[in-house]
Structure formats: structure tokens, C-alpha cells
Amino acid sequence: MDSGVEDVWRRESPHVLGALVRRYGHFDACEDAVQEALLSAALHWPREGLPANPRGWLIRAASRRLVDALRSDRARTAREDTANRLEPSEPPPTDSDDSLHVLLLCCHPSLTPASQVALTLRAVGGLTTEQIAAAFLVPPATMGQRISRAKAKLAAAGARLGDVTRADLPARVESARQVLYLVFNEGYTASGGIDLIDVSLTAEAIRLARELRQRLPSDTETAGLLALMLLTEARAPARTDAAGDLVPLADQDRSRWDASLIAEGVSLLEQALPAGPVGPFQLQAAIAAVHDEAAAYADTDWPQIAELYRMLDALAPSPVVTMNRAVAVAMTDGPDAALAMLDPLLAEPGLDQRHRLHAVHAHLLDLAGRRTEARQAFREAARLATSTPEQRYLLRKAG
Numbered sequence: 001m002d003s004g005v006e007d008v009w010r011r012e013s014p015h016v017l018g019a020l021v022r023r024y025g026h027f028d029a030c031e032d033a034v035q036e037a038l039l040s041a042a043l044h045w046p047r048e049g050l051p052a053n054p055r056g057w058l059i060r061a062a063s064r065r066l067v068d069a070l071r072s073d074r075a076r077t078a079r080e081d082t083a084n085r086l087e088p089s090e091p092p093p094t095d096s097d098d099s100l101h102v103l104l105l106c107c108h109p110s111l112t113p114a115s116q117v118a119l120t121l122r123a124v125g126g127l128t129t130e131q132i133a134a135a136f137l138v139p140p141a142t143m144g145q146r147i148s149r150a151k152a153k154l155a156a157a158g159a160r161l162g163d164v165t166r167a168d169l170p171a172r173v174e175s176a177r178q179v180l181y182l183v184f185n186e187g188y189t190a191s192g193g194i195d196l197i198d199v200s201l202t203a204e205a206i207r208l209a210r211e212l213r214q215r216l217p218s219d220t221e222t223a224g225l226l227a228l229m230l231l232t233e234a235r236a237p238a239r240t241d242a243a244g245d246l247v248p249l250a251d252q253d254r255s256r257w258d259a260s261l262i263a264e265g266v267s268l269l270e271q272a273l274p275a276g277p278v279g280p281f282q283l284q285a286a287i288a289a290v291h292d293e294a295a296a297y298a299d300t301d302w303p304q305i306a307e308l309y310r311m312l313d314a315l316a317p318s319p320v321v322t323m324n325r326a327v328a329v330a331m332t333d334g335p336d337a338a339l340a341m342l343d344p345l346l347a348e349p350g351l352d353q354r355h356r357l358h359a360v361h362a363h364l365l366d367l368a369g370r371r372t373e374a375r376q377a378f379r380e381a382a383r384l385a386t387s388t389p390e391q392r393y394l395l396r397k398a399g
Contacts (some may be wrong), residue, residue, distance in 0.1 A: 008054045009038050010126040010200045016058045017123055018098025024066060025160055025191045027105070028151040031123065033066035034058070099124060099204075100211045106150075107175040115150040121181040121186065122147055124208070125201055131186075158358040169215060176212060177225050177281065180205050184229050188236070189387065202233055223272040224282030230265035231288035234258040246393040262292045280316040283308055302331035319345050323360045335368035355384035359394060366397075375399055 013034060020030040037058045051258045106120040121127045133143035149294050187201025209226040216222050238252035287308045294300040309325035322341060330338035342361055345351050351367040352358075362377030382394035 007200060009041070011204070012055045012058055013038075013126040014099035014102050014124045014204070015055055016062055018102040019059050020062055020066060021102070021105070021160070022098055023063075024070075026066075026070070027154050027159070029066060029069060030062070031151070032049055033062040033069065036065045037062035046177060100208055100215075101289075102178065103157055103176055103212075104169070105154070106173055107172045107179060108154055108159045110153045110159070111150050111277055113175060113178065115146060115153070116175050117182050118143060118147055119150045121183060124179075125183045125186065125204065127186070127201075142298050170219075173212065173216060173219065173222065177209075177222060180212070181225060181228075181281070182288065184232075185210075188232060189390075199236075202229070202236070205229060206233065218275075220272040220275050220277070221279040221281050223268050224279060224285045227265040227268040227272065228281055228285035228288055230261045231285060231292050234261035234265065234292060241354075244389060246389045248393075249291065252297075254296065257292065259330065262289075265289065266293070278311075280312060281389050283312045283315065287312075302379070306332045319348075319351055319357070321353075323357060325340065326364065327360060330364055330367055335364045338364050339368065353384060355381045355386075355390070355394075358384065359390075362394075362397065 002055045016037070017030060017034050020033065021027055024030060040061050041054075041058060045051070045151065061132055103120060103124050106123055107116050111119065118132055121132045129147065130140045133140040133148075138146075182207035183206045184202055187198040187203075187205060197202070206226070206229050209222070209229055213219070213222045213226050235249070236256050237258065238254065238256040239247055241247055265285065266289050269282065272282055273286070285303055290301050290305050290308070306325070306328040309321065309328050313321050313325055322345060326338040326341040329341060339361075341355070342364065345357055346361065358377050358381035362381055365371075365374035365377055378394050378398035382391045382398065385391045385394060
């Protein structure tokens with residue numbers, strides 16, 4: 001697919017899907033219709049040029065396909081009756097923004113957390129099934145079945161766009177935060193492909209986090225999530241070099257960091273932390289703020305970061321937290337203490353297929369002066385990585 005068409009699709013797909021679902025219902029059928037509209041755009045736009053209103057073009061094309069599909073489904077009387085009442089010449093408005101509503105629909109309580117994330121990455125993030133499968137480390141066929149089951153569950157539950165009232169919102173906001181965090185992470189460090197960063201995903205995650213905070217201004221964890229995204233995104237301009245290769249934090253040109261995003265993120269955090277209670281996203285944002293406020297890598301307050309990770313590990317333990325905490329511990333107590341923290345993870349079935357674990361292990365072995373073992377671990381991390389920039393970086397480290 002042409003990269004320009006794909007950029008427009010990624011940006012507009014949640015709005016187009018939201019407009020159709022709000023107008024017609026039938027989440028599954030609406031998504032199929034939007035996919036067909038994209039295929040039509042891929043055929044017409046390269047020849048005819050990008051329309052002045054791509055969202056309107058896609059909404060009209062998808063609406064026609066949806067109505068035709070509903071009318072042709074003679075096996076389902078209810079859908080046939082519904083289709084007969086639809087007027088294809090009056091598609092949904094093209095200037096509405098339903099992406100936050102689509103996010104909340106994807107976080108319906110009938111779905112498991114894994115299904116919520118997968119469906120959101122598909123419907124809101126615009127990722128392909130293959131990209132989502134890579135992020136979850138499962139085969140594309142498995143992920144396709146999971147997404148299909150999620151859409152079927154939404155249909156069985158009678159879930160509709162816009163039926164989440166303000167009173168219902170807190171019940172779904174925890175799932176929505178986690179989903180947005182994963183969408184942001186997929187954009188900030190793409191799970192596969194030739195580019196390290198997908199700015200369309202990080203921008204959409206930040207935009208939706210802003211909207212969610214506007215809906216729940218007193219929710220400190222949503223503020224913490226937004227602060228974390230801003231403080232992390234601030235470093236994006238320095239994360240790759242001119243060739244698109246990964247630049248580690250220690251080597252980044254901090255003058256290229258976005259000072260305005262850092263200031264906004266710190267301000268949000270300063271408002272959220274005293275209001276309490278302190279949650280995982282606030283702690284992660286605090287860690288990011290310590291990194292961002294250091295004038296140079298050598299000035300990093302590692303004892304404070306290690307303590308924040310200790311608090312995070314007590315509040316929301318996970319293998320990722322342990323890995324990140326180990327790096328901080330290496331800087332405060334030495335690499336041997338950090339390597340001991342990784343031993344249980346390296347022995348856990350399944351985790352040995354995570355390239356990030358082997359990369360951290362290699363880094364700590366390198367710090368400990370165990371260069372031969374470090375090279376082997378870097379090569380194993382490169383073998384497991386699916387992102388080309390990360391593979392190149394890890395192979396360079398292997399020497």
C-alpha cells in the first residue's frame with residue numbers, strides 16, 4: 001500500500017469506524033465495510049489524487065458498502081429489515097470525532113483485557129492483524145481469531161457506540177488507560193518493520209489520553225499516563241540517527257529533546273502526585289521525569305530511579321518492571337546485584353523468547369566485564385527482535 005494512503009488510513013480509520021458504528025450499529029460489519037473502503041481508496045487515490053476530505057470520502061464509501069452488505073444478507077431477516085430502513089445517500093456526518101467512543105467500546109467489560117487491547121489496536125490504532133500478532137508474540141491466525149471472537153462478543157452483548165455515560169466511565173477507564181499505554185508503546189518502539197518509531201500511533205495515543213483526561217480531570221492516574229507519554233515522547237527526536245538507527249539513552253543529544261513536552265509532563269505530574277493515590281502510571285512518569293530533567297546521562301539520579309522502581313515493583317510487579325529495576329540497581333549497587341535479579345526471569349518458560357530480556361541481560365553482563373557472555377546474549381536478543389533498527393543496534397553491540 002502507498003505510504004501516503006496508509007498514513008491517511010491510520011489517522012482516519014477510528015473516526016470512520018466510529019461514525020459508522022454510531023449511525024448503523026453492527027461493529028463487525030462496520031469494520032468490514034471500512035476495510036473495503038480502504039481497499040477502494042488504495043485503488044482510486046493513486047490515480048485520482050488524495051481527496052480534499054479523505055475522511056468524508058471513506059465514510060461515504062464505507063457506508064455504501066455496509067448498506068449493500070446488509071441488504072444482500074437475505075439469511076438474516078432482522079438485518080434485512082434494518083437495511084431497508086437505511087438511506088445510503090445520507091451517510092454519517094464527516095466532521096465528528098468518535099475515536100474516544102470507539103476506544104471505550106473496545107474496552108467493553110464483556111471482553112478480556114487481552115482482547116480489549118487487540119481490538120483497540122485494530123480499530124483505533126489501525127494496525128494490521130500481523131502487526132498486532134507480532135506485538136503479542138502469537139501467530140497472525142491466532143490473533144485473527146481473537147479479534148473475531150472479540151467482535152462477536154460485542155455483538156452478543158448488544159454493545160453500541162455512545163452508550164457509555166459519565167457514570168459508566170470510571171468502570172472502563174482502567175482498561176482504557178492500559179490500552180492507550182500499549183498503543184503508545186507500539187508506536188514508540190514498533191514491534192516490527194524497518195522504522196523504530198510510528199509517530200501516527202504515538203500521536204493518536206497522546207490525543208486520546210488528553211481527551212480521556214478532559215473527561216475525568218480529577219483522575220490522577222489518567223494524568224499520570226498522559227505525563228508519562230509526554231515525558232517519553234519528548235525524547236523521540238533523539239532516539240534515531242540520520243540513518244534511522246537506534247540511539248540509546250546514554251548517547252542521545254539531549255538538546256534535541258522537546259522541552260515543551262517535558263515541561264507539560266512535569267507540570268501534570270506535580271499536580272497529580274499530591275492529590276493521590278499514587279498509581280503505576282504516576283510512578284513511571286516520575287521515573288521518566290528524573291531521566292528528562294538530568295542535563296547529561298552522567299547526572300542521572302540513579303538512587304531516586306532505583307527507589308521509584310522499588311515502589312513500582314511493590315505496587316504493580318511484572319517482568320518488565322524487574323528488568324528496568326535491574327538496570328537502575330546496576331547503576332547503584334553494581335551489575336552483579338542486577339544480574340541476580342534477572343536469573344528468575346531467564347529461567348521462566350516463555351520469557352526466554354523476549355528479546356528485551358536478553359538485551360538487558362547482555363547489557364548487565366557487559367557492565368560486569370563478562371564480554372564473551374555479553375556478545376552471546378546480544379546476538380540472541382538480535383535473533384529474537386523483529387524490529388530492524390533494534391536488530392542492527394544489538395548486532396553492533398555484539399561486535
